[in-house]
Amino acid sequence: MSQFSAIAEMLSDGDAKAPAIGAPDRRDMSRGELAALARRVGADLRGIGIARRDAVAIVMPNGPEMAAAFLAVAANCVAAPLNAAYRADEFDFYLSDLDAQALILPAGAESPAREIAAKRKIRVIELAPDLAGPAGAFSLSVPAGGDVADAASPDDVALVLHTSGTTSRPKIVPLTQRNLMTSAGNIARTLALTPRDRSLVIMPLFHIHGLVGALLSSLHAGGSVFCPSGFNALKFFAQLDEAAATWYSAVPTMHQTVLARAKGNAEIIARRKLRFIRSSSASLPPPVMKELEATFGCPVIESYGMTEAAHQMASNPLPPAARKPGSVGIAAGPEVAIMGEDGLFLKSGEVGEIVIRGANVTPGYANNPKANAEAFRDGWFRTGDQGVMDGEGYVSLTGRLKEIINRGGEKISPREVDDVLMEHPAVAQIVTFAMPHDKLGEEVAAAVVLKDGTAATERDLREFAAQRLADFKVPKKILFLAEIPKGATGKLQRIGLAQKLGLSS
Structure with missing residues (x-):
C-alpha cells in the first residue's frame, strides 16, 4: 500500500510553492502548505484512534478552513460534510446514520x-x-500525532454524502478515492484547466458540486481556488475582483442573482475577464445562458452531474466545439446511454432513462441492498432522470422520472413547461410542479418570479403558454412569488412544492 492516499498524493504533486487556497484579505496557502496540513491532520486523527475507514463529520461554514478541512480529512479517512444549518433532529439522524466516529x-x-x-x-x-x-x-483540539502508517487505498471511501431524500429516506452515497480523483480529472479535462486557472468557490462545500466541481477539479489540474464565506450577491463582484478568478461554477438560481447585479459592475467584469462560466446541478434556461454569455463575454458551459457519479456525467464542450443551449452536453467521463423500461438501449431521438457507468460512479449505496437492486441494471447506474440523446451524442433532460406530472394518464415534463414560460419577457424564474387534483390525480401548476419593473397576470402567462403547448400542459394555476423556495444548495425543488405553497389538500 502507498504511504499516501490518492488525494494526499494529488495535493503533493506539482509546484509546492504554487497557490492552492485563497480567501478575502488572506495570503494564499501554497500546495506544499496544504499537503503538509493534510499530513498533520492525518497524524492527529490516527493519534486519537481514527482509522482510514472511519467517518468524520465536518460541520463548518463555507470558507478556506472548510475547504482545507475537507481535503485533509478526505485524504486520510472518510469525510462527511454536513450542512451547518441543519436542526437538531437532522443532525441526530445524519450522525447516527453515518456512524460518525x-x-x-x-x-x-x-x-x-x-x-x-x-x-x-x-x-x-x-x-x-x-x-x-x-x-x-x-x-x-487533539494531541499532536505521529506518522500516518495507515494510508487509504484507491477503493477506500473518502467521502460520504446523503441523497436529498425528497421522496424517501435519504440514502448514504459512498465515494471512493478513485471515484473522486476520476471525476476531478474528468472535469479538469472538460474545462481544459491549467495551473493558471483560479476558481471562485461559491457553491456550498457540503455539496458534491462545490467539493468536486469547483474545489477538487481545480487542485487536480494544479490550479487554485478562492473561498469566501459562502455566496453573497452583494459581495460577489468584489470577491471576483480580489480573487482574479478565471471561472466559477454555480446553479442557475445563483447565475440569475449575479446577472441582476451585473450592470453596476461592468468595470469589474471587463477587468477580470473570465475564461468561461460553468453551470450544473439544475437545468439552465437557454435565455439565462444567452444573457450570461452576452454580459460576461465568455462561453457558458452547462454540465450534468449528480452525487452518485461524484458529480460530472456529461458536459457541453469548450469552443470551438458546439455548445447546445438546453442540452447538458456529451458524455464527459463515464459512459452515458438512454435505456427503455425493458432494459434495452434506445436510439438517438428516443426518450428514456439516462444510465451511466464508469470509474467515477459510486460502488453502491451503503447498507441498502434494496436501493442498490433498484439503482443498478446490468452494471449501469440508473440516474432517475428522463432524457434524450441526439445523433451527435448531446443529451437533453426532459425531467426527473419522479417529477413527471401524470394528469389523468397524460405525462407532462415540467421542464418543457419551464422552457416555454421562460421565454416570456416578464418571467425571471419559474418552476412547474404537480398539484393534487380530485379527478385527474395531478394537475399542472407553476410558481413564477417576475423581472423587476415588469408586470404580467396569470391570464397573460396562460395565454402565452397556450400558444406553444397543448392545452393539457398549460398550467391551471400560476402563483406569483417574490422568491421561490429553494433547497440548501440553491436548487429549485419541484417535489413537495405544492404542499409548501398550500396547494395540496
Missing part, C-alpha cells in the same frame, strides 16, 4: 450538532483557524 466544529461554535454528539458519545474536535497563517490554516 468524530465531529469537527469551529472552536467555540454553538451548534445543535454539539449536543447531539454529546448524546451519542461522538468525539467533538474543535477547529481553530490560524488567522496569522495562510488562507485555510487551522489547528485541531
Whole structure:
C-alpha cells in the first residue's frame, strides 16, 4: 500500500510553492502548505484512534478552513460534510446514520450538532483557524500525532454524502478515492484547466458540486481556488475582483442573482475577464445562458452531474466545439446511454432513462441492498432522470422520472413547461410542479418570479403558454412569488412544492 492516499498524493504533486487556497484579505496557502496540513491532520486523527475507514463529520461554514478541512480529512479517512444549518433532529439522524466516529466544529461554535454528539458519545474536535497563517490554516483540539502508517487505498471511501431524500429516506452515497480523483480529472479535462486557472468557490462545500466541481477539479489540474464565506450577491463582484478568478461554477438560481447585479459592475467584469462560466446541478434556461454569455463575454458551459457519479456525467464542450443551449452536453467521463423500461438501449431521438457507468460512479449505496437492486441494471447506474440523446451524442433532460406530472394518464415534463414560460419577457424564474387534483390525480401548476419593473397576470402567462403547448400542459394555476423556495444548495425543488405553497389538500 502507498504511504499516501490518492488525494494526499494529488495535493503533493506539482509546484509546492504554487497557490492552492485563497480567501478575502488572506495570503494564499501554497500546495506544499496544504499537503503538509493534510499530513498533520492525518497524524492527529490516527493519534486519537481514527482509522482510514472511519467517518468524520465536518460541520463548518463555507470558507478556506472548510475547504482545507475537507481535503485533509478526505485524504486520510472518510469525510462527511454536513450542512451547518441543519436542526437538531437532522443532525441526530445524519450522525447516527453515518456512524460518525468524530465531529469537527469551529472552536467555540454553538451548534445543535454539539449536543447531539454529546448524546451519542461522538468525539467533538474543535477547529481553530490560524488567522496569522495562510488562507485555510487551522489547528485541531487533539494531541499532536505521529506518522500516518495507515494510508487509504484507491477503493477506500473518502467521502460520504446523503441523497436529498425528497421522496424517501435519504440514502448514504459512498465515494471512493478513485471515484473522486476520476471525476476531478474528468472535469479538469472538460474545462481544459491549467495551473493558471483560479476558481471562485461559491457553491456550498457540503455539496458534491462545490467539493468536486469547483474545489477538487481545480487542485487536480494544479490550479487554485478562492473561498469566501459562502455566496453573497452583494459581495460577489468584489470577491471576483480580489480573487482574479478565471471561472466559477454555480446553479442557475445563483447565475440569475449575479446577472441582476451585473450592470453596476461592468468595470469589474471587463477587468477580470473570465475564461468561461460553468453551470450544473439544475437545468439552465437557454435565455439565462444567452444573457450570461452576452454580459460576461465568455462561453457558458452547462454540465450534468449528480452525487452518485461524484458529480460530472456529461458536459457541453469548450469552443470551438458546439455548445447546445438546453442540452447538458456529451458524455464527459463515464459512459452515458438512454435505456427503455425493458432494459434495452434506445436510439438517438428516443426518450428514456439516462444510465451511466464508469470509474467515477459510486460502488453502491451503503447498507441498502434494496436501493442498490433498484439503482443498478446490468452494471449501469440508473440516474432517475428522463432524457434524450441526439445523433451527435448531446443529451437533453426532459425531467426527473419522479417529477413527471401524470394528469389523468397524460405525462407532462415540467421542464418543457419551464422552457416555454421562460421565454416570456416578464418571467425571471419559474418552476412547474404537480398539484393534487380530485379527478385527474395531478394537475399542472407553476410558481413564477417576475423581472423587476415588469408586470404580467396569470391570464397573460396562460395565454402565452397556450400558444406553444397543448392545452393539457398549460398550467391551471400560476402563483406569483417574490422568491421561490429553494433547497440548501440553491436548487429549485419541484417535489413537495405544492404542499409548501398550500396547494395540496
